[in-house]
Amino acid sequence: SQTIHQWPATLVQPVGSPLSLECTVEGTSNPNLYWYRQAAGRGLQLLFYSVGIGQISSEVPQNLSASRPQDRQFILSSKKLLLSDSGFYLCAWSAGRSNTEAFFGQGTRLTVV
């Protein structure tokens, strides 16, 4: 069966510090991978998606970047965090075909102080 791992679960970082969140998927090949952010009391916002190694699409302009160095690894990064980067970050995967549901990692609750 497929599993998705995301870490860390909680993170407190000072403004201006770098960020690296990692997500890995097991039990499937060539998944579509996604990074979402959910701000307090708000809906899920798609930040990045990837349909293959090295292929990243950004949905919204922001202070973050994403990379996919391996088929089942997706990394969310920032060189310098802003207070507004605080939120609940979720990695998700879906099968590499249309109209399928997405499955989420446990999420990382990031607080920038």
Place this chain on the structure above:
Amino acid sequence: RKEVEQDPGPFNVPEGATVAFNCTYSNSASQSFFWYRQDCRKEPKLLMSVYSSGNEDGRFTAQLNRASQYISLLIRDSKLSDSATYLCVVNEGLGAGNNRKLIWGLGTSLAVNP
């Protein structure tokens, strides 16, 4: 008009009650539909997909009305453990590689009380 709209609630119901949520979507070309459940401070988890003919999974029934562009979720015999936020999701993707077009509603909050 928002792409996917849900009544935010909260819905407060007693145990054993039947509760229904509706969700409307704006893109008539949408291809697939889902209900997710999200517990407080947790990740969303797939509750059920919604098929054109309607589908049932235990106490949960999902319906799709393409003509009116809405999706519904019915929960019968509510349990305390059903308390959560229910997210309506619409996939506008067409063909491989378009899975990114998952459009999420803001969710409907349900509180089942003893």
